[in-house]
Structures are given as structure tokens and as C-alpha cells.
Amino acid sequence: MRFELATVPGTAERPNEDWASLALPASGQGGSLVVLDGVTPPRGGDGCVHGVPWFTSHLGGALLELSGSRRDMPLAEALALSIRRTADAHRDSCDLSHVRTPQATVVAVRWNGESVEHLVLSDSTLLLEAPDGVVHAVLDDRLDRIPREVLRSLSATDALRNRDGGFFTAAADPAVAARAVTGTTPRADVRAVVALTDGASRWTDLFAEGSWADLMELLRKEGPNGLVGRVRALEAADARRGGETRWKTHDDATAVYAELQAPSDPPLPGS
Template sequence: MRTEVVSEPGDPGRPDEDFAGVGLPACGQGGCVIVLDGVTPPKDGTGCLHSVPWFTARLGGALTELTVSVRDLTLSEILSRAILRTAEAHATTCDLSHPRTPQATVVLARWSADLLEYLVLSDSTLLLESPTGTVTPVQDDRLARLPRAALITDAVADATVRNKEGGFFTAAADPSVAARAVTGSVPRGEVRALAALTDGATRWVEKFHAGGWTDCFTLLRKEGARALVDRVRALEAADREERRHLGRGKTHDDATVVYAELR
């Protein structure tokens, strides 16, 4: 298996809130890819003593261990256990009921000789490439389908749609959200390569419309993950003043890409 991992903070003066991992079992059979996009906290706090990078490192570490070592659990069960384990690590010191308790989007992929399983929660993206070159995006589009009025401010979103029925879900402190994730599986022979991307990297497709998902995957295969992130940064810089594409969003976002060719 050939893999490439790139993760770059949107602001060099702040820590990267994303997490990326690749796991290979000691038996040499199969593997896994894990990508988390930590949710940037509001200025008025999260009810937690810990940072978002602390949270994504804890949750990502638990997911890596469980995905590699416990093959009889589903990915939803693994995410549920990892969320619970992370919550227990700071339940006595922090208010985990706060709507902005540290949280993250999730992409998980695990494969064996016969099967590839996947899980996506919130707005990060998994791309699967078939042996014929067809690229299939796996996404949880609930956030994208919400009316703009529901997201007009952090306060409105937190009160009405964040981790709420009819809204969208992230991995925070409630293990039950794992059942809300988009999950599925395909025969291992139908996937020759995959890529997991946070929304800071998918901006190339979704915000700047520089190409489609197949174009994005071709760029990753031919030029690498670094090239995709560099192109996103160039587009962000070019739109800094007019904000024709960026709108009210942050100019630069943490951008993470994991690319894997399966053998």
C-alpha cells in the first residue's frame, strides 16, 4: 500500500485542529484511514478546559487503536466507543453538555482482503476510486442541506441544529451520534485507491469549483496531496479581497488529505 498524508493549519500561528492517521495491522492484512476535522471553538468558550487539538488527538488515537485491533466491531460501534473513551477522559473537569464542547467531523475507512467499510460524519469527504477510474464521493450532506438562516450565527446554529434532530451531527461527547453517521461497504476489489479530505481541502471542488471529484482525485494521483493543498491556498489568497467564493467564511482553513493506493 502507498499512502500520503498532508495536514496544514489555516493559520501558522494557531495549532492544526485536524487529525490524520493510517493504520496497518501487524498481520499485514488490510488497513485503515482516519481523518478528523476539529471544529474551531467560539470566542466565548466551550465549557472545556482542553483545546480542540487535545480532543482530536484523543479521539483519533482511540479510533486508530480500535479500528486496527478490534475487527469484529462495526465502524459505528468503534466510533461510539472512541467517543465514550474520550468523554470519560475529561468528564470530571469539563461541561460536556455545552453545545460547543470540543468536537470533530469524522472519516473512517477500513479494509480487509475482501471488504472495504466506510463511515462519514459531518462535512469531511471520502473519495473511492474504482479499478476503471470512476470516483465516488461518500458524504454526509446534512449540513449542506440546512437553510442559511439556521447557520446565520454560531448561537442560532448551536441552539437549533448542532447535534440536534433535523440538523447535523459531529463527534463530541455523546456516543449515540455514531449511529447517525453515513456508513456502508463495498467489495475490496472495487476500490483501487481512496482519499479522505477535510473541508479545508475539499474547498478546491466545493467552494472554488476548480474541478469535480474525478479531477480532484486525478490531481492527487498525479501530483500528490501537497499539490491539492497548495492550489487551495492559492485560490484562497486570490479571493481574499473580493471574497466572491469565500463569502463570510474564514480565508484559510485547516486542510488535511490522506491518499492511499490499495494493493
């Protein structure tokens, strides 16, 4: 099995608000991965004395632990409990009712010998590659359905945050876990998985340098660091031309690549 992970901050002036980790059980059977993209609050605060990196590390650590230790618990239930645990850790010191209370997008994947279970909440991306090379993108596209001119307004965006008709992120309300995109795929139908925050998925969904299958092949050949390096070069070139309308020129970028094939499987192309 092969696992690679890279996470790079958008700028040196701000801490990386992404969080990513993998866990493999001592038995060697199965595993889990979790990737979070912390939501950078606009100026004006978020009601929390800790900040987004504190939140993503607590939420990510809880979710990874539960996904491995409670394999009988569906990922949506594990996310709900992780949100509750994290909220309990700072509800006495912070205003969790604040609309911009620390929050994050979520990708979680858990696999064993029989199945691959997944969860996606908000605009991070999960790719599932089949043995024949077909790549399926699991996306929560609710944020993409909101017109860009609406998202340019902070007040309008806040009015849609974790609301019906808007979009959902993991914040302080455990009930949001039920809004995640979830599913299960037979283990034999998945040979590799990729989790990307939107700072890394830009190679495909913003700059259109290739399809999701092309991105998967790029990761196989150059690894997550190679992908992030290419994204940074595209961002720099785009900024020199005047650029797309984006929240940031460079965003925190995280990519996790995991090959799940058994030793008896045929080798993956390029591996």
C-alpha cells in the first residue's frame, strides 16, 4: 500500500488552517483518513478565543480517533460526535452561536476488506478510482450553486451559512453531520482514493488543467507535493495576468493520496 500527504499554507503570514491525517490499525486491515479545510473568517472576529487551527486540530483528531476506534459507527455519526466533543471543549470560553464560529469542510474515508465508506461536507473533494482507472468525484456542490455575486457579500454569505438553501460546514452544531454527502462502495471497486482541499483541487476545478482522472494520474506520478507545486505556479501566473476573482491568490492546499490495492492486485500504472 502507498500513502502520501502534503499540506502547505497559503501564505507565510498566516498559519495553515487545513488539517489532515491517516490511521492504520495494528492489525493491518483497513484504515481511515480525514482532511479538513478550516474556514478563514473575514475581519471582525468569530467569537472564539482559540482560532481556526485549534478548531481543525481538535475536530480532525476526534474524527480520526472515532473512525478507527468505533468502526461500527457510521461516519456521519462519528462526525456529529466529534463536533459535539469539540464544541464542549470551548463552549465555556467562546461564543459558539456566532455565525462565523470556527468551522471546516470535511472529507473522511474509512475502508476494510469489504467496503470503502466516505463522507464529504462542503467544498473539499474526494476522488475514488476504480480498478479500470475510472475516477468518480464525490462532491458537495451546494456552495457552487450560490451565485458568485452573492458570495461577494459577507452578510449575504453569512445568511446562507449552515442554512437550508445555503451551504453547510462542520461548526458547533452536531446536526450538520446529517447534511454530509455519504456513501459506501465495495472494496473491490476502489483501488485508490484522493482527498483534496479546494486549495489543491484548483488544478482541475479552477484552472482546468485536466480532468479528475488526469489529476489522479498526476498525483500517482508526482505525489501531493508535485500537485501543490503546480497549483502554486498556476496561481502566480494567473495573478500576473490579473487573475480570477478569488478570496485569496493562494489558499492553504492539502492533498492525500492513498492506494488501497491488495498485494495480489496488479500494479497501478506508473507505480
